[in-house]
Each structure stands twice: as C-alpha cells, then as structure tokens.
Amino acid sequence: MRNKWLFRAQLIFTLLVCSFLIVPVILSALAGITQNFFLGIKSGITLHWLGEVWQLYSGTIYLSLLIAIWCLIATLAIGVPAAYVLAKQNGKLARFIEEIIVLPIAIPGLAIALALIINYGGFRDFRTSWGFILVGHILYTLPFMLRSVLAVLSSTNFHELEESAASLGASFWQRFFTIILPNAKSGILAGALMVVTLSIGEFNLTWMLHTPETKTLPVGLADSYASMRLEVASAYTLIFFVMIIPLLIAMQKLSQKTNKV
C-alpha cells in the first residue's frame, strides 16, 4: 500500500518536472503560429509568421545546413582515420595526441573562438567567409566523432580482424573498406548524428565568429529575439525544432540499437 503511494507521488513529481520543461517549448511553438500571442490561440492560427521568418532568415538556415554538412564531411575525413590510427597505436604518444584532439570539449566555446580570431582574424577574406565559422565547428565537433569511433574500435578486436583479412590476401585499402569501416559503422553513424546536431545548434563559438554576412540559424535566433516581434521569434524557434528534433530522435534510436547488440 505504501509502495503504491510512493509510486504515485514519484509519477506526479516526474510529470511535473517534464511539464515544467515541455510547456514553455509547446507554448513557444504555438506562439509561432498564432495571430497574436497576447490574445492567445483564439486570435486564430496563421502561417504568416513562418513566412516572414523565411523571408528574413532563410539565408541563416541554408548557411547552418551548409556548415553542418561540410563539418560532417571534414570530421569524417579527419576523425575516422585518426581514430583508426590512434586505436592501432597504444604508445604514450598516441594517448597524448588523443588528449589534445579531445581538449576542445573542455574549453569554453568562447575561448576557442577568441583563439581563432587572434590567430587567423588578420586574414580578412578568411575572417569574413563562413569558412571561418566552419573551422570553429570542426574544432568543436571533431572530439565527438573521434571518441565515438574510437569507442567502437576498441570494443572489437579489430586488430586481429585486420590481420586475418591480411592473411586472406586483402591489401590495406581493401581491409579498411571491407573490415574496418563496416565494423565501425555504428560508431561512425552515432558520431555523424552528433556532429550535425551540435553544428546546427552551436551558438557560443559562432556568435563570436560570425559577421553580419555570415549568420547561422542560432545566431539569427538570438538576433530575432532581440529585435523582432515575439511571434516571429517563436516561428523561428519552431523551424529550429523541426530541424533538430528528428536528429535527436535518430540519435536516441541509434544508441538504443547499439546497446541491444
């Protein structure tokens, strides 16, 4: 009997906490499609604000996607081979390099941005291009890709798998594409989702690195919060959710799947 009460109390508490977090999100999303937020939903539902956001800010959405894709390509191209090499070496040097690559996780985004501006801010063309933001994003997301791939590689005996593939006649590249990559797939996929999600949502770094010509979605959001009608800002948030939530769900699904195996 007491257990039952305890359970109910816990359930109610959990629901309260959830609603505390979710209600503002829902309200905010709703605000993006109501005629007038102060009159409430009865003032009517409209796509007007979404249209306005699209007109004002579609550039930031494209740029965010563009940067996320290039960031993904770069972290795959750097992170996967690096993880492979690091997993193969078990010397001190390899551990040291791993620490260095992973370091940006521990450093505040603002500090990374500042370091980038101090070092490379002088190259004007570079500084004013979105490539500058991309570099920041790569630095920031690479550790996640590396960690994720490294974790799978160290949990399989891929070293021996590679040796047995070699004994069967496979050259290095054949081994890499037929053995290493397929067996690291779950880690690569998890890393990729993480990189894209982080890159699309990144604000700290990007806020420091952007120029009026190179605004990403989160920077645009901040801008709209500061200077636009509440409904426009809310509609913008709604668009952000629509982009990011499928990624989060995919990430969740993937981790469930790999946990089961």
Added chain:
Amino acid sequence: MNPTATSIKLTNCAKTFADGTQALKPLNLTVKAGETIVLLGPSGCGKTTLLRIIAGLEATDQGGEIYFNQQNMTSIAIEKRNIGMVFQSYALFPNMSVAQNIVYGLKIRKLKPQAIKQRLDEMLEMMQIEALAHRRIDQLSGGQRQRVALARAIAVRPNLLLLDEPLTALDASLRDRLRSEISELLQKLGITSIYVTHDQSEAMALADRIVVMDEGRIVQIGSPYDIYHRPKNEFVANFVGNVNQHPHVFNTDYLTLFRPEDAEIVEPSKGEFEAKIMSVLFLGDKSRLTLDCGFKKPIYVDTTLRQDFKTGMTISIYVEPERLIRLKTTDNSSAAVKES
C-alpha cells in the same frame, strides 16, 4: 600428397621486440612439403611469435631469412604469401555471414562468381556447416566458429596453413572431436601446416614432427614417437609426459628416467627395487600409483593389472633396460638444437 604443397625454410630467424624482449633466439627450421609440424612448448616460449614470423605478421630480426619452396619471402607482405591462418579467437568478420566469411579470400583474389559458389559449397560440405551458411557470426557456437574459421582459411587453397592454438577456447569433449577432424582434414588436404599448441596430447595426435620449444629456442625436433621415447633432455621428457628418476641406477654422467607406464609390478624376487604405495588413483582402465622408495621425489607408476592396490602395501618394480631413458647430464641445459 598435394602436388602444390610448399616447403618452408627458416634460417637464422630471431625476434627482439621494440621493448627489448628477445622472444626468439636465432633459429633454423625446415618444414617438408605437405608435412604437419606442431610447435609445442610452455606459455611464453615464443610459439606464436615464430608462427607470426612465418605468416609475415612480424618481421624477423636482421639476418633472418624465410623461404617458401626456395623462394625468398623474407620481405614479402603477408597478403602476398598465400597462406591460410586460423587464430585462437577465430577472428571471424562480424559484419559478414558465414558464407561471406568463407568466400572473403576468394573475392579478394577476384575469382569468377561461378568458381566462388562452387568452392563455397565444397567448403560448407567438407566442414559440415551447410545449414549455417546464412547465419551471422554471433549466432554460432564455439565449435561452429572454429569450423568456419578453418573453412575460410582453407578456401583460398593456401600454400601453407598456420593454426595458433585453434582448440584452446573449446571445452574438452569438443576439443577431442575437432582434434581428430582436423587431423583427418590435414592428412586429406596434404597442405603444409604449422600448428601451435601447449597441449602435448594435441601435438602427439596431429604432428608428423613435433618442434619442442623453450625460452625462445628449439629444444628438439622429432616424430611424436621420438620425442616421447627418446627425449633429448629432462625438459622435453617432462613436457611431453611424466617421467620418474630411476632410484637405483646412479651415474654422474647420465640421468636415468622411465615413464610411469614402463614400470612393471613384479614378484619380489624379480624386482629391481621395492617401494611403498602412498596413494592410489583408480582411473578405470588403469591405476596410477604414487610410490615412496626412500627418495626425495615420489615415483609414479601406471598399471593395468587387475589388482586392488591399497595404500601402505609394498610392491616390487622392474623396468626393462631398453625402456629406460638415458640423458647425458650435461645435456640438460642444451643450447639450440641443430636442424637435422
């Protein structure tokens, strides 16, 4: 014998690892075409290292050379050596089915799909794993994995088959069954094979010749019969079975040993020495007696006599002279053995 079988020759092969461990002292070894060689020795004696050098997974130290059929392979990479290898942990590819694992080497060699299909069926049948062809690797038992690993290694028709303790991960009864299957298989195929184990009965059952190793050296090379009955030194004698020191034959130059099954229990008048039974281990087909004959070390005797031996009884023992193992005492720490 398989007409394409390859002979192997190692000259002066040593291995010093980066951390300074000298796993192998310089050694020579010749394996005849079609022969099955077993590398036998205690843990850490360098068996795996030697096998990996032959495979091409490790380079030998400066000065060592490896020949396959008189062709110098020393600097040829493993993927060009056309070998088949079975690892202790099988190392099957988890991203592929059983069938895909087996044909991996054939695909790499760009065989025609028709030929690949045919070889696959042949392998599945030979290893009796037809029903498993489409299974994933993690759905196989240990014994089944072992068969797949063997099939995959043999499928490429290797010049040389290398097996590193392939049965160690299996339970005892399965090990016995697979051991005789592997033995039959190696005979049938006639591929030159090198098999690593630290289990002397496995070595006896499989080998044409056994190479006994200790501390990075080859201590003796010979047929199982020779190794068992004419061991070169006390280490070999002990490693391939039990031996007793004869209590009554003393000689400072020779050590006289005999095996437990070579001792006969006889009437007191015919005995060489008397001993008291300290314990009896009845094993069904035989009894193992532990005897005390006033010596530091106990003496072990195996007997098939239908007699109910009891602790405390005194019995007389006789060992036929030709069954005695005589070792030069200076031979005990014998250095590397010359390849005959």
